[in-house]
Amino acid sequence: MGQKIHPKSVRLGYIQDWESKWFSLREMPALIGEDFKIRALVRERFRLAAVSWVGIERSGPYLRVNIHTARPGVVIGKRGADIEAVRAQIEKLTARKTFINVMEIKEPELDARLVAEAIALQLERRIAHRRAIRRALERSMQAGALGIKVEVKGRLGGAEIARREWQREARVPLHTFSADIDYGLVEARTPMGIIGVKVWIFKKQLIEKSPAELLREAKAEGQVIPVGEPAPTPVAAPRAAEPAAQAKPAEERPTGSMPDLPPAALAQLMGEDMPGYVEPEEGKK
Numbered sequence: 001m002g003q004k005i006h007p008k009s010v011r012l013g014y015i016q017d018w019e020s021k022w023f024s025l026r027e028m029p030a031l032i033g034e035d036f037k038i039r040a041l042v043r044e045r046f047r048l049a050a051v052s053w054v055g056i057e058r059s060g061p062y063l064r065v066n067i068h069t070a071r072p073g074v075v076i077g078k079r080g081a082d083i084e085a086v087r088a089q090i091e092k093l094t095a096r097k098t099f100i101n102v103m104e105i106k107e108p109e110l111d112a113r114l115v116a117e118a119i120a121l122q123l124e125r126r127i128a129h130r131r132a133i134r135r136a137l138e139r140s141m142q143a144g145a146l147g148i149k150v151e152v153k154g155r156l157g158g159a160e161i162a163r164r165e166w167q168r169e170a171r172v173p174l175h176t177f178s179a180d181i182d183y184g185l186v187e188a189r190t191p192m193g194i195i196g197v198k199v200w201i202f203k204k205q206l207i208e209k210s211p212a213e214l215l216r217e218a219k220a221e222g223q224v225i226p227v228g229e230p231a232p233t234p235v236a237a238p239r240a241a242e243p244a245a246q247a248k249p250a251e252e253r254p255t256g257s258m259p260d261l262p263p264a265a266l267a268q269l270m271g272e273d274m275p276g277y278v279e280p281e282e283g284k285k
Helices: 028-045 072-076 078-094 112-124 129-143 211-220 263-270
Strands: 051-059 062-069 097-104 147-154 163-170 179-190 193-205
Touching (some): 028 062, 072 078, 072 097, 112 179, 129 163, 129 193
Antiparallel strands (some): 147 163, 179 193
């Protein structure tokens, strides 16, 4: 998975968001091409302005471009001249009313693409790749990263045969979907050819414990009943002592009186015959 799937693709919609926010089935191929051209235009115009990523939002005839950069002053330019020129070019390209927002990245050491760009610029200035990688690892870990991995591939050091080298600091769990991992890819154009630079930065863990650990803790606390085991019988809480109720006086009856029952039922109840008793005839009380 770490070598075959983009680290962000499997996390979209869960812990990460899309860079393009629009939906159109009929114009989808044309709009995808426009997004590519817009991002290429912004990156080419502000190549030295530390632009990390460009968000694009569409709503009918309107277009909003969000430029995330570590140097907002360079992007805006003197009195907003540079950003207005870019906005005019985008409107001409897309024929839509365009709005541009410039957003500052406060911690560029924790942005994978900016770290990769810094390494690529050093490789273009013929700085040793191992030194550039080591410096990037140290800065990112000091900024608060939980882990970082850097990989470079190409004709390193001007060698005739291309090779790949990588270094890692701490851990980078690419298979853990709850891990917030930023990924960046930049190409360094050197006289000897193109050298690719890949950076993975492990920022934070959204779920500190694994599902198995959470389940074990729940079982220990009695919150989860294992399959096949009977549920425990709930024990009623003891009721508070109630004040003794006053005994109600029994219903007064005359001495020697019998209950209001038919004679046959009364005889059966007492378990003995009643001599001298004659059943009354019908119609007589």
